[in-house]
Structures are given as C-alpha cells and as structure tokens.
Amino acid sequence: MNVVLSTLNSKFIHSSLALRYLKAYGEAHGQAYDIVEYTINMPVLHILSDITEHDIDVLGFACYIWNIEMTLHVVDMVKAVRPDIKIVLGGPEVSFTADELLERCPNIDYIVQGEGEEAFHALVTALQLGNDGLNPVIPGVRGRRNGSILGSAEAVEVRDLSTIPFPYTEEDMDDLEHKIIYYESSRGCPFSCQYCLSGNKNTVRFFPQERTLEELQWFIDHGVKQVKFVDRTFNCAPKHHRPLMEFMRDTETDMNYHLEMEPELMTDWETNILCETPPGRIQIEVGVQSTHKKTLDAINRYNDWPYIQKSIRPIIQAGRTHVHMDLIVGLPHEDFNRFGQSFNDLFSLQPHALQIGFLKLLKGSGVRRMREYKYVADPLAPYEVLSTHVLPYDDVRFLKYLEDVFERFYNSERFRTTFGYIGQQLIHGETDAFSYFCDMTRAWLKEGNHKVNLKDIDQIEFLYRFFLAKGDTIAAELLQYDTLVSYRGKVRSEAVGLPKQTKELLQVGEAFWRNEEIASTFIPNYTFKEWRKIRQQYVEMTMSRETASYLGIQHIPEGAFTVIIDVNQEVAPFIRPENIQ
Template sequence: SGQLMGSTETVEVKDLSTIPFPYVEEDMVDLEHKIIYYESSRGCPFSCQYCLSGNKNTVRFFPQERTLKELQWFIDHKVKQVKFVDRTFNCAPHHHRPLMEFMRDADTETNFHLEMEPELMTEWETNILCETPPGRIQIEVGVQSTHKKTLDAINRYNDWPYIQKAIRPIIEAGRTHVHMDLIVGLPYENKARFGLSFNDLFSLQPHALQIGFLKLLKGSGVRRMEEYQYISDPLAPYEVLTTHVLPYKDIRFLKHFEDVFERFYNSERFRTVFGYIGSKLIKEHTDTSIASEDTATNHIPPMKKYDPNKVETKKDAFSYFCEMTQAWLDAGHHKVNLKDIDQIEFLYNFFLSKGDKVAAELLQYDTLVSYRGKVRSEAVGLPKQTKELLQEGEAFWRNEEIASQYIPNYTFKEWRKIRQQYVEMPMSKDTAHVLGIENVPNTPFTVVIDVNKEVKPFIRPEIEAC
C-alpha cells in the first residue's frame, strides 16, 4: 500500500547476513559483460577527515561462505568486472585473503577491482598480486598525499618508503593493474607541494594515476576545519574551489592538468611512449621525492628543498605535464571536442617541439597498435598504408621461407591481408632499441609493425627481387 512498516528510525544493520543478495537472474540480461558493484564488508578502520566511511572506525563483514558463493555466481554469469565497494578491502586477513586466493585460482575472464590500503599490505598481498593471472585483479591504492604535515592534518598516516616497497613489485610484475590516487585541495598542499606528491607516485609508474579533487562532504571533518579557509561549490558533491594555500586559479589549472593527464597517460593507449618518457624523467630528475622537510630518511637519492620561486628548467614529471597542459590550453583544445587523431597530432607536435624524436616515433607505434592501424594521418607521419608502399619490400613479403622466420606460420595470400595487419615505417636506432628490436644496423632501415601485436616489431631484411 506504499506505507512504511515498522520503525522509521535509521539504524545500522548489525548482521549483514540478513541483507539479501541485490542481483537476480533477470538483471543479467542487461548486466552481463558489464561492471557489477558488490560489497563484502561495510565501514572502515581509519578516520580520514575528508571521508565519511570511517566515522565509527568499525568494519562489519558479510559471511565468507556466502561471499564466495556470490562471486562464483558472477563468474558463472560471465560478468566483465566485479567492483568491490569495500572502503578498505584488505583490512582483515581472515576475510580478504581467502577471497583473493579464490580470485587468483578461479577459471574465469572476470576482473575484480579492489580498493586496498597500502599500509596494510604485507608480503603475502604483494606476492599474490604478483602471481595472479594477468588481468584478473586490479587494485586502487589511495595515497592522497605524501606530505607529512598534510597527512597529520587529515588524520592519515602514510609510510611512503613502505608503500613503495609494497607496490613497486606489483607494478613491475605487470599482472595486476595498479591505480593510485591523489587528492587536490588537502591542507598545506599548494600547487608546488602537490607536484611533489604527484612526482612521488609517478616514480612508480602506476598504470593509472587518478587525480581527484577534495569534496567537503557534509559531516566530514574537513568541512569543520575553518583554519584552512575552504571555499567549496555550494552544490553536491561540494568540490573544493580554494584553500588557504591553493587559490582558485591553481585549482582551475589542475582541473585542466587532470583532463590532459587522463586523456594521454591514464588512457593507456600510449603506454609505450609514456613508459619511455616516464623512465627518462625519473632518471633525469634526481631532486623529486618527498620534500626534505617531510621525512629525510629512506629516500634515495637525497633531494634538495623545492623552491617554487626559483626560475629553472625542471625535468620532473609534474613540470613536464604542466607544460603539456599549458600547450593544450594555448591551442584552445579545452574548448572543443577533438577526434582521436587530433589529440594524437597535438601530442606528436608537442614531442617534436621538445626535440624528442624518439617519443614522436613511439607515439606512431602506440597509435598503430592501440587503434589496430585504423587511425592514420600524414600529420603524424602515418600515411595510409598502400599496396605501392608495401611493394617496396615485395621480395620479402613474397618469400614465405624468409618471412616465416619473423612471422610464424606466415603465408603470402594477398596484399589486402598484409596491408591490414602490417605497417612498414622508417625508424631511428634509439626508438628501435626502446622497442626491443635486435641487431639494429647503422644504415637506414625499415621496421615492420604488426598492429595486432601477434609478433614483435622487426627490421625487414633487404632481399633482392628475383
């Protein structure tokens, strides 16, 4: 009849087993192969002042047997991704470890997304995430800041050297997708200091580095912290507009920074080129780390105190992406919707403007393999593949015995098939080395790129036509 039955008082459910499973068979008609949100626990053991989840510092768990049964139900229904909404998935070993073992050992293509607290990660969690089947698990690691004064103000503790020790092997193993988080607008973190936090996380080269903006949620501790002079959007979710150390113009710039970084780095379409750029920036910049006034221990190499007023050419990651963001704004790209090829052209020209030919060529490679050869433009040095271009190496493509040494089970059928899968392009020695190509000659050469990535790039041998 539409009337409430029983008490109207809002109370916490003490026994989570009494809550029914939220999905039924009929749901899977629309949700199969899509993301499913799921919880195996409620609450959080921490009390970060920007969040509401840890207000009571308690965590309740759904029964383990039930949880495993429900995860199997998702697997049986071929769910694309199960995204756990547990605020701290790894807060209780008796609960999360059997679940992670189940995920690792399951016979499935389903991906499981977990929010994990790096401070609670032990060698056990690191090891299982290093050995799990590729693509099975992805983790979201909320660091938020590496500035001790900031962390103290929001009642959060981060041991950055420990976090690096726990997370770096997982990223390097390459089996688990690692997504790390920062928050713009926390106390005592101005633009320059945020840049140091950014550089710290970037030094691990996570698969994605998410930049969020502080929300002054009703009931949160930061909303009551008048000393930080917060001004926020009056409409939900009450996003920060200015702080005691971060003026609006800086927040606005960081909004554009986040957009540019999300488009190019976090999209992972250009993983090769940004892996190269990231490694180079990390190697060149020996100053960027946690600020020396934070924790002088456990940081290698030692760093100089960052002076935002000192005019110098910086080679750290934050400065690099600030330059990219400014170039994006100067071109007016923030005002229009750009096609993929237009965004690639922007990147290509940006790399050339910095004299980075290797990055430009790696961008060409990433474009070919990310878009399966379907996105081409003369403006980025990728003309449309033609029969005439391929026929320059006709002797190679028609010689099945030689070509099969590079492409297993190769047979020559027709130019159209070759043109769809393989692209020939000139390349510099340095770029070839980055791509792991062997036996690079000192003379000009042509590299064959398989847009399906079934074979690694190789130098096409010069064969005289019969």
C-alpha cells in the same frame, strides 16, 4: 502497498547495488519492491513520465553527490502530479543532514539515514499498518508530521550482515549484461580520514566468508566480466580477505576483480599474490591522496611512503595486476608545489593510472567543518573545493586542466609505450614529471584545445608536435608505434608521419612479402594471400636506432632500415630483411 525504488546513475553502465539490497531484504521479509533506474543524462520530463506509468504508494530514491540536485527536481515534479505518493530519500548524500534537507524541501516525506535495509523495511511495515513511521521511532528514519520534523536523528548500521540476502537474481544478469556489477564483502572502514564518510563510526563488519566465496562463483558461472568491490578497505582483515584473494587467483575465469586496497595494510603476502595472479584477473585502487606529512596529519591519515613504495612497486613491475593510484587536490597545507611533489612521488612508481581528484566538502565529513583552512567550495553538490588557505583558485583551475590532459594521454593507456619511455626519462633525468605535464598543459591551453572537442587524431597530432618541440624524436616515433597498435592501424595522419598504407608502399618490400619461407621466420605460419590482408595488419615504417632498440628489436643495422609493425601485436616489431632474391 506498491513500493518503487529508484536512483539516477551517473552513467548507463552503472547500476545500483543499494537498491538491490533493499529489494532483496524486503522480499526476504514478505515485501515486494520494484526497481527503476535512470541516469543524470536523461531529461527530467522523461523520467517523470516513466515513473508516473507505475502505480506507486511509496517512492524511494538513493541519493549521492552526483544526483542529489536532479533527484530533488524529480521529487518536486512527482509531488506536483502525484501528491499522494510518499517520497523517501536515502543514501550518503542525505544521511547526515536530514533536518536541513527536510526543512529545505517540503516534498520529501522521509529520510532514511545510514544503511537502509532494516530501516526502510520497518518504515514500509509501519505505513502498511496505517502508522506514520515516526511514533514509535524507527532507528534511522526521520520525517515530518504536521509541519514538525520528528523521528530518529541517527545514521544506522546493520550489525549482522548475514541477515542481508544476496542482492542479484537470474533476471538481473540479463538486465546488467552490459553494466558494471557492484559487490561488497564488508561495510565500514577502520580509518577516520576527514575527507571521507566511510570511517565516521570506525566500525567494519563482514559478510560471511563462505557465502562470499559462493557468490563469487555464482558470478563466474553467469559469465560476469567484472565485479567491482565497493569495500572501502578490502584488505583490512587478513582472515577475511586472504581466502578471497586466493580464490580470485586460483579459480579459472576471465572475470576481473576491482579492489580498493590500503597500502599501509599490505604485507609481503598481498604483494606476492598480486605479483603472481593471472594477468588481468585483479586490479587494485590505492588511495595515497598525499605524501606530505603535515597534510596527512591534518586529515587524520597516516602514510609511510617508503613502505608504500616497497609494497606497490613490485606489483607494478610484475605487470600482472593493474594498479590505479589516487591523489587529492585541495587538502590542507598542500600548495601547488607541494602537490607537485606528491605527484612526482606517485609517478616515480609508474602506476598504470594516476588519478587526480579534487577535494569535495562532503556533508558529514570532517573537512567540511575545518574553517581554519579557508575553504571556498561550490555550495551545490559535489561541493568541490575552489580554493584553500594555500591554493588559490587560479592554481586549482590550472590543475583541473592538467588533470584533463593527464587523463587523456597517460591514464588512457593508449600510449603506454610512449609514456613508459618518457616516465623513465623523467624519473632519472633533470626534469621532474609534474613540471613536464605542466608544460604539456600550458601547450594544450595555448592552442585553445580546452575550448573545443578534439578527435583522437587531433589529440595525437598535438602530442606529436609537443614531443618534437621538446626535441624528443624517440617519444615522437614511439607515439607513431602506439597509435598503430592502439587503434589497429585505423587512425592515420600525414601530420604524425603515418600516411595511409597503400599497396604501392608495401610493394617496395614485395620480395619479402612474397617469400613465404623468409617471412615465416618472423611471422609464424605466414602465407601470402593478398595485399589487402597484409595492408590491414602490417605497417612498414622508418625509425631511429634508439627507438628500435627501445622496442626490443634485435640486430639493428648501421644504415637505413624498415621496421614492420603488426597492428594486432601477434608478432613483435622486426626489421624487414633487404636484398631478398
């Protein structure tokens, strides 16, 4: 029997861990499956053409909010030209509404509900034996027979994760060279947040720890650049996660680990290790979602904000671990202004990224059943909320634009120096961060930027105008600096005070550049070769004393001065000495 597993990833760089688990489990039990992956950006007819090149008896699709509608379209097309293929759907998007989907879509033959390794293997075994997989009932498998929907109605879990083999092979490393490697050391979640599906059963199970350490070493040995853990709460069991974090800290590697961590469960131990781990080794995602107690109570979540600040602030200040924090727009009782307070609370920590998400009424989630909050949402996946009992659509719409602006400028980290300075002013000044970014969003909309595709320099020019309109010369000059170092001097514009560097401009300070003895006191091992090399790496610019001081430049003179910026950041900015003979 020829079995093919597929999914439509949201981007090319993504890969499906679920399909590889199914394949590994099947192979361990004598079944061979092929995997073919696509993206939602590919034309349906191209996907259909590729699928029908294969000789298929059973075709399985992993379904998520980002691909469900397109997957159903592909299913209908496949059935239209290959009606004998058995279609099996699985994944979180179909696990809690199997009957509804089977009734709506007659071309679906089976739905695997919950974790699919054991259930899918049992279904394939039944089909190989000539049975329909519905009688006897296979836990987790729902399907149709003669127009009737039969089988199991439960979403299943694999109790013993040690029975699931390692999902990656040597061949995968070639195929996934330029893609994100997903991995998990546990399944389930100890919490029951009502906007999420992971805590539906309040159970957490772990893969064997020694095996996990061996697999992480396997990734290192194969030169993987990043391993993204999909554990819903990585730090929920100290006996499990602490040895893993010690391994990450102590094992020499250039690999990066992405972990989702619950701030309420962080102790001084976790904070300290994230403060001392080698820079860039670990990045954490911290889901706060809201700091409003009434909101948190409604979604069955508990946050102790003072405790979270105590745990997270030192990690951000240490600068070794990238910290990504999350908020959700549209939660109960959180109107526009109260969301702004949650935003300000998180912003006060100056995380490397502050992600603004929008509530989705996921099938199977508690919030989907909360009629009292008068949710209006897109009826199609991803079921994003359009308004609530306290947040009208116009506010949601504006926050969508604010999220886009904030993502472009703050979260991109291209302007980290600029927004580090602005952040300090907002945290300690009269204007709060939410109001400031609302002003920026209004200026963005007033210029009509939300309706056009802007190049990087267009966006930089917008920021420059915005800062000058605010009377913030320091922010404008720091933007010049960030533009030079973020784009290695390749993005320039007269409109932001960054004319193209020319030999003539540099020759104003020719005496400095030709005096290797003096220049090498600022630039170690400096030798003068040719103007082209200097022009590519160094930029001379004027700036205020306040901006120079913020950049850490020493010995700033009272009069005019010229600052030299190394766009490669091999040396810190410095003031070019004058009157060199």
